[in-house]
Amino acid sequence: MAQYAIFYDQSRCNGCKTCQMACKDYHDLPAERSYNYVIEYEATDGWKTDSDGFFIPQGLYSYFVALSCNHCDDPACVKACPTGACAKDEATGIVSINQDKCSGAGVCVTQCPYSIPVMNDETKKGEKCDGCKDRVAEGMMPFCVEACPQRALAIGEADSVPEGFERASVAPLPDPGETGPNRYIKLAKSAERAKGKKGDISNVPELK
Ligand code: SF4
Ligand code: SF4
Numbered sequence: 001m002a003q004y005a006i007f008y009d010q011s012r013c014n015g016c017k018t019c020q021m022a023c024k025d026y027h028d029l030p031a032e033r034s035y036n037y038v039i040e041y042e043a044t045d046g047w048k049t050d051s052d053g054f055f056i057p058q059g060l061y062s063y064f065v066a067l068s069c070n071h072c073d074d075p076a077c078v079k080a081c082p083t084g085a086c087a088k089d090e091a092t093g094i095v096s097i098n099q100d101k102c103s104g105a106g107v108c109v110t111q112c113p114y115s116i117p118v119m120n121d122e123t124k125k126g127e128k129c130d131g132c133k134d135r136v137a138e139g140m141m142p143f144c145v146e147a148c149p150q151r152a153l154a155i156g157e158a159d160s161v162p163e164g165f166e167r168a169s170v171a172p173l174p175d176p177g178e179t180g181p182n183r184y185i186k187l188a189k190s191a192e193r194a195k196g197k198k199g200d201i202s203n204v205p206e207l208k
Contacts, residue, residue, distance in 0.1 A: 002092065002093070003157060005158040005183070005184060007162055008066055009150075010063060013038075013066055013150060015064035020144070036068035036069075038066045039065040039066075039201055041064070041172055041194070041201055042061065043062075043197040044197070045197070061190040061193055064188075065172070069116045071181075072095065074179050077112045080108060083102065086102075092133065097117070099125055099127075108128070113174040116129060136155070142155060162184075162186075168181045169185075
């Protein structure tokens with residue numbers, strides 16, 4: 001099986017969210033529903049108090065994590081789905097939800113550690129990124145990849161990971177050992193620096 005993979009060059013990403021907007025536009029999604037998103041993450045080397053008692057960060061750095069479905073090797077969404085609607089294609093490794101089979105149980109939404117599936121409040125069914133599989137089958141790129149002005153996104157096969165990319169392991173994403181995400185990232189310098197440090201997501205309201 002050729003496993004579909006996403007290659008994300010985080011060192012090129014400027015957090016513009018064009019990838020998200022292009023996906024929403026194509027799928028005609030409302031403001032409150034997205035199949036992909038961009039996390040803004042920031043960390044410091046620690047805090048010190050100045051002579052006036054103000055807390056001052058000692059080195060503050062931030063980076064972006066653009067995220068869509070990782071079409072995982074061991075997808076939590078597929079394991080949790082009670083009807084088989086959420087399934088991994090044997091030929092491509094793409095994980096998608098068959099709307100005809102979905103019962104609306106919503107467990108894909110709660111079980112994905114990357115918070116990718118979403119509930120459609122009108123159809124009462126789960127939905128998610130399907131890697132633009134129909135476009136890819138016709139030799140085209142997913143919309144997020146095509147739209148990125150920084151050329152930070154690409155797709156390919158998991159057995160041909162470009163040099164400098166590694167399986168997604170960057171805060172605040174979960175440990176890749178959990179589901180085996182097929183997202184490979186070339187880390188930004190600030191992400192390298194943030195390794196092992198405690199940081200925060202600065203755009204939480206936008207992600208809800
Ligand atoms: S469109 Fe490209 S540069 Fe902009 S947030 Fe998405 S991945 Fe990053
Ligand atoms: S990222 Fe989430 S929705 Fe996508 S395959 Fe992995 S567990 Fe499923």
